[in-house]
Amino acid sequence: MSIFGRALRGFGMLGKSKKSINPKERLKTFKQASDKIKMDQDTKKILKDVRSASERAKKFSKNFMKQSYSKSKVNKYLTKEYKKQQRKP
Numbered sequence: 001m002s003i004f005g006r007a008l009r010g011f012g013m014l015g016k017s018k019k020s021i022n023p024k025e026r027l028k029t030f031k032q033a034s035d036k037i038k039m040d041q042d043t044k045k046i047l048k049d050v051r052s053a054s055e056r057a058k059k060f061s062k063n064f065m066k067q068s069y070s071k072s073k074v075n076k077y078l079t080k081e082y083k084k085q086q087r088k089p
Helices: 003-012 023-066 073-087
Strands: none
Touching: none
16 A cells, blocks of 8 residues: 555544444434425426426417417407397397
């Protein structure tokens, strides 16, 4: 083993302690970490959904605004209603 390998091995032992960790504390820490990860995943999913919805809304609004009035559903409905009223008297 080279001098660098021995040094790395020695530094690796610095972080280890003889103190044992309470299993309940370990479980509590694990649950907190898993809850935080789950919340982060949910947040990312919600943001992704909001972005995709806003993109769809932009596409719809662009197409809707380009549509001429004569082809629109509103104009067709009003024309149909007008014709119904003309037939009534």
